[in-house]
Amino acid sequence: MNRILKTTAIAAAVMSVATVAQAREQVRIVGSSTVYPFASYVAEEFGATTxxxxxxxxxxxTGGGMRLFCNGVGDDTPDITNASRNMKPAEFERCTENGVTDITEAFIGYDGIVFAQSATNEAMNLTREQLFLALAAKVPVDGELVDNPYTQWSDIDPSLPEREIAVYGPPTTSGTRDAFEELVMEAVSEDMPAYGGEAYTNIRSDGAFIDAGENDNLIVQRLAENTDAFGIFGYSFLEENRDTLIGSSIDGVPPTPEAIGSGEYPVSRSLFFYIKNQHADDVPAMYAYAKMFMSEKMIGDMGYLKPLGLIPAPQEVREEARQEVHNHEPIELADLK
Structure with missing residues (x-):
């Protein structure tokens, strides 16, 4: 009887290992909604050609993906996380505490954060200061910080339209939100005496800013329904919806691939994915997928991802990033500060 039980247990264990091995042939990826369209294209191509x-x-x-990625090493954690910003030092430290100690950063190119509206309207030229005053929870009035009193764009500047301030944007877990806060909210508030030289990133919660969740396509749909509203999302979603949406110029610079790639557009950012090297032995497809993603046919000047809205980096920058991924170079905490 004991021999039968032992044999049964061994068979069950073998079946369990086989099931895990089979399951781990499929790479598991989480993270940024901005990188999602690019990663999805690569994933489909990967499945079709390998x-x-x-x-x-x-x-x-991005933030939600980092939390899942840094939960530990094993079958119940993702292999790769997409990010529309660099990993934060605190996230790296949490990874380390949970045993995720070998991570490679893959830089794929650039993106711009656009402030878009329905194409039934005329294009707007906004400054970052006007955006800040429209969305900050507290703003300076007569030298004092008060709850944001502005309800229409014309309240901020008479040259702006008499339209209600209604902005659909990403949640706090989004890398797009992080980048917007850094490139707009922090950049403006640090130069405003009322904030004492400190960065102020609190977004108003009185209904003018509407948290639209992680699905940027929902913002696109809502702009079609509410033509007075604006939306904040990555350039790729503007590129995909040129027939129905228009982007606003920021500080006089329109959101074009050239302006984003050169850094002239003031709300530009870099895009990444992060690889958990400790999963390489159990997930052999992981490196093959990463290699395809980093290939010229994907992220190059004539790559498949460019028409989807990815702004390619200069060739020498792409090659350096590609080599770091091919060599599985680990990032260190000092690289993120």
Whole structure:
């Protein structure tokens, strides 16, 4: 009887290992909603042209993806996380505490954060200061910080239209939100005496800013329904919806691929994905997927991802990033500060 039980247990264990091995042929990816369209394209191509199954990708937002990625090493954690900003030092430290100690950063190109509206309106030229005054929870009035009193754009500047301030934007877990706060909210508030030289990033919560979740396509849909509203999302979603949306110029610079790639557009950012090297042995498809993503046919000047809205980096920058991924170079805490 004991021999039968032992044999049964061994068989069950073998079946369990086989099931895990089979499951881990499929790469699991989480993270940024901005990187999601690019990663999804690569995943479909990967599934169609290699021996491996199509990777599973969840759009969790950059912050949400980092939390899942840094939970530890093992079958119940993702292999890759997409990010529309660099990993934060605190996230790296949490990864380390949970045993995720070998991570490679993959830089794929550039993106701009656009402030878009329905194409039924005339294009607007906004400054970052006007955006800040429209969305900050507290703003200076007569030298004092008060709850934001502005309800229409014309309240901020008479040259702006008499339209209600209604902005659909990303949640706090989003890398787009992080980048917007840094490139707009921090940049403006640090130069305003009322904030004492400190960065102020609190977004108003009185209904003028509407948290639209991690799915940027929902923002696009809502702008079609509410033509007075604006939306904040990555350039790729503007590129995909040129027939229905128009982007605003920021500080006099329109959101074009050239302006974003050169850094002239003031709300530009870099895009990444992060690889958990400790999963390489158990997930052989992981490096193959990463190699395809970093290839010229994907992120190059004539790559498949460019028409989707990815702004390619200069060739020498692409090659350096590609080599870091091919060599599985680990990032260190000092690299993120």
């Amino acid at each position: 021996e491996y199954p199509t990777p599973v990708i969840e759009s969790t937002g």
